[in-house]
Amino acid sequence: MDGMPKGLRPERADIDHAYRLDDRYGRTEGQVYLSGTQALVRLLLLQADRDRRAGLNTAGFVSGYRGSPLGGLDQALWQAQAHLDARAIRFVPGINEDLGATAVMGSQQVESSGEGTVEGVFGLWYGKGPGLDRSGDVLKHANAYGSSPHGGVLAVAGDDHGGVSSSMPHQSDLAMIAWSMPVLNPSGVREYLEFGLYGYALSRFSGAWVGFKAISESVESAATIQLPSLDQGFLPVAFEPPPGGLHQRWPDLPGLAIEERLAAKIAAVKAFARVNRIDRTVLGTGGWLRIVTTGKAHLDLMEALRLLGIGPAEAAEIGLSVHKIGLSWPLEPDFALSAARGAEEILVVEEKAPVVEGQLKDLLYHLPAGERPRAVVGKTDEFGARLLPATGELRPWIVAKALVERIGHRLPERDFSTRLADLLPDEAPAATGPSLARTPYFCSGCPHNSSTRVPEGSKALAGIGCHFMASWMDRDTVGLSQMGGEGVSWIGQAPFSKRRHIFQNLGEGTYFHSGLLAIRQAVAAKATITYKILFTTPSP
Ligand code: SF4
Structure with missing residues (x-):
C-alpha cells in the first residue's frame, strides 16, 4: 500500500479494521466487500431475512449448473452452508442446467400444492449462456407456468459477452425475451443486491420468472457494497390480473390460456416497474441529446464522459443527459417516454444486440412529430453507418468515439479531438518487444x-x-x-x-x-x- 499513488491510498480512518471475511455474509448493515458470485449468495440471505422481517415463513431453493462466468457459484454456496442452513435455503446442484431448472420449477409448486411446509419458496436458477440455451424448453415452460406469490424465481444467466471462456460469445437476454421472460440488466456488482431483491419482488408480483444478466465483467469482479435495508419494501401496484391470476397453479392444461397469461404477466411487469422504478436519470435533465444506457455499457459511458473530462456542468452546456435502464426488457414506457420526449437525438449505449434501442424506436414511432426525436442512434447512425459495435464488448474509448462523433455533428465548435486522441489505443501493436500472447496448454501432470x-x-x-x-x-x-x-x-x-x-x-x-x-x-x-x-x- 505504501507504493500506491497518494490519491489511491486509503486514509487510515477509511479502513474498517473490524472487518472479518465472514462479514460478507454475517453483517446486517453497513458495507460489505463482495465478488459478483458472493453477491448472489448474499442476495439469497437478504431475501430470506427480508421475508422473516415481514413475517413471511419462506424458504429458498437453488439449482443450476456451474460454468464460467458462474463457475464458482456452487463453491461459494457450499462455503456459506451455515448461513444457508440458518435460513432454510437448500442448494441442490443440477447434473445439468435443464434438470436444475426443472427442480427450481418444482419449488414454485410448493405453494399451490396445499402440502407445503412453508408459505413460499424463492428460487434461483443459474447457468452459463449455452446452459441457458439448452434449457430453453424448461425455462420457457417454467416462466409460462409461473412463479408462486410468496416465492419468485431469478434465472441468473452467466453471459460471456467477450467469449473469453466459451465456445462462442453469448447474450442470453435474447433467448429470455423469446420466452417472454423479463430481463434485469445490472451495470455491475454494486447493483446485484438491489436488482436481485427487485427481481424477487417483480417475480412474486407478475408471476414471471425474472432473468438476471450476470456478465463476466460484473460477476467476476468485486466491490464494496452498501447493504440494503431489510425494511425497505416495494410500493403497492394497482393492477387487475386476469381471472385465475398470474401465478403457478394446477390444473394448468395445454391451451391458449397459457399464452394469454404470458401477455398479462408482461403487462403486470410494466405496471410494477412504472410504480417501482429501476430505470433512472443519472445525469442532467433534458437537452438535445439524451443518452440511454443499460447494463455494463452504462459504466462504459460514464467512464467515457470522465475520460473526456465532461462533468455535470459541461454536460449541461452541451445539452446532454443520461438515462439508465435497469429493466432492459420489457421497456417500461413511462420512464422511456419521459426520458425521450422533446429530445433532438437519442444515443443508445448498450453492449451487443440493440435490445433497448429497438424497443425505444417502437415506442417513439407513434409520438407526434413535434415530440419525436429526429434520430435514435446506437448500433448505427441515422444513415445506417455503423456507430457502436453489436459484436464483442464495448470499451469506454469506443463509446467516447461515438459520443464525440454525435456531439461534433450538432456542435462543430466543440472540438474533443485532442481529448479523444489521448484515449484511443494505438492502431497497430508494436512490431517488436515481448508479446503477452501465449498458447494455453494442459497443466503439468494433467491426464x-x-x-x-x-x-x-x-x-x-x-x-x-x-x-x-x-x-x-x-x-x-x-x-x-x-x-x-x-x-x-x-x-x-x-x-x-x-x-x-x-x-x-x-x-x-x-x-x-x-x-x-x-x-x-x-x-x-x-x-x-x-x-x-x-x-x-x-x-x-
Ligand atoms: S489439470 Fe487438466 S483438466 Fe484440470 S484444469 Fe488443468 S488442464 Fe484442465
Whole structure:
C-alpha cells in the first residue's frame, strides 16, 4: 500500500479494521466487500431475512449448473452452508442446467400444492449462456407456468459477452425475451443486491420468472457494497390480473390460456416497474441529446464522459443527459417516454444486440412529430453507418468515439479531438518487444497430456472441456459440438467419409452432464466410434 499513488491510498480512518471475511455474509448493515458470485449468495440471505422481517415463513431453493462466468457459484454456496442452513435455503446442484431448472420449477409448486411446509419458496436458477440455451424448453415452460406469490424465481444467466471462456460469445437476454421472460440488466456488482431483491419482488408480483444478466465483467469482479435495508419494501401496484391470476397453479392444461397469461404477466411487469422504478436519470435533465444506457455499457459511458473530462456542468452546456435502464426488457414506457420526449437525438449505449434501442424506436414511432426525436442512434447512425459495435464488448474509448462523433455533428465548435486522441489505443501493436500472447496448454501432470493422443493415422473429435486444447497440439483432433452432443456429428458424416472410424474425447464432467445420451445415440446408430472418457478428477 505504501507504493500506491497518494490519491489511491486509503486514509487510515477509511479502513474498517473490524472487518472479518465472514462479514460478507454475517453483517446486517453497513458495507460489505463482495465478488459478483458472493453477491448472489448474499442476495439469497437478504431475501430470506427480508421475508422473516415481514413475517413471511419462506424458504429458498437453488439449482443450476456451474460454468464460467458462474463457475464458482456452487463453491461459494457450499462455503456459506451455515448461513444457508440458518435460513432454510437448500442448494441442490443440477447434473445439468435443464434438470436444475426443472427442480427450481418444482419449488414454485410448493405453494399451490396445499402440502407445503412453508408459505413460499424463492428460487434461483443459474447457468452459463449455452446452459441457458439448452434449457430453453424448461425455462420457457417454467416462466409460462409461473412463479408462486410468496416465492419468485431469478434465472441468473452467466453471459460471456467477450467469449473469453466459451465456445462462442453469448447474450442470453435474447433467448429470455423469446420466452417472454423479463430481463434485469445490472451495470455491475454494486447493483446485484438491489436488482436481485427487485427481481424477487417483480417475480412474486407478475408471476414471471425474472432473468438476471450476470456478465463476466460484473460477476467476476468485486466491490464494496452498501447493504440494503431489510425494511425497505416495494410500493403497492394497482393492477387487475386476469381471472385465475398470474401465478403457478394446477390444473394448468395445454391451451391458449397459457399464452394469454404470458401477455398479462408482461403487462403486470410494466405496471410494477412504472410504480417501482429501476430505470433512472443519472445525469442532467433534458437537452438535445439524451443518452440511454443499460447494463455494463452504462459504466462504459460514464467512464467515457470522465475520460473526456465532461462533468455535470459541461454536460449541461452541451445539452446532454443520461438515462439508465435497469429493466432492459420489457421497456417500461413511462420512464422511456419521459426520458425521450422533446429530445433532438437519442444515443443508445448498450453492449451487443440493440435490445433497448429497438424497443425505444417502437415506442417513439407513434409520438407526434413535434415530440419525436429526429434520430435514435446506437448500433448505427441515422444513415445506417455503423456507430457502436453489436459484436464483442464495448470499451469506454469506443463509446467516447461515438459520443464525440454525435456531439461534433450538432456542435462543430466543440472540438474533443485532442481529448479523444489521448484515449484511443494505438492502431497497430508494436512490431517488436515481448508479446503477452501465449498458447494455453494442459497443466503439468494433467491426464489430458497423454490421454488425448491418438494412434498414428487415427483422428479424434474434440469436445467441451480443457481437452479441447488438443485441437491446437498437433494431435489429429478436430471439430466441436455442443456439450452433450459429442460424437453424434460423426453419425451424419461417417456414411459419406472414406474414414472408417473415429475417436471422440469426452470429459467425465460432460459425460455426467449430458454426454451419456450422446453415447446412447451413437450406439443406436451403430456408429463406428470409440469414446474416450477422460477422467481428470482426483480420487478423494
Ligand atoms: S483438466 Fe484440470 S489439470 Fe487438466 S488442464 Fe484442465 S484444469 Fe488443468
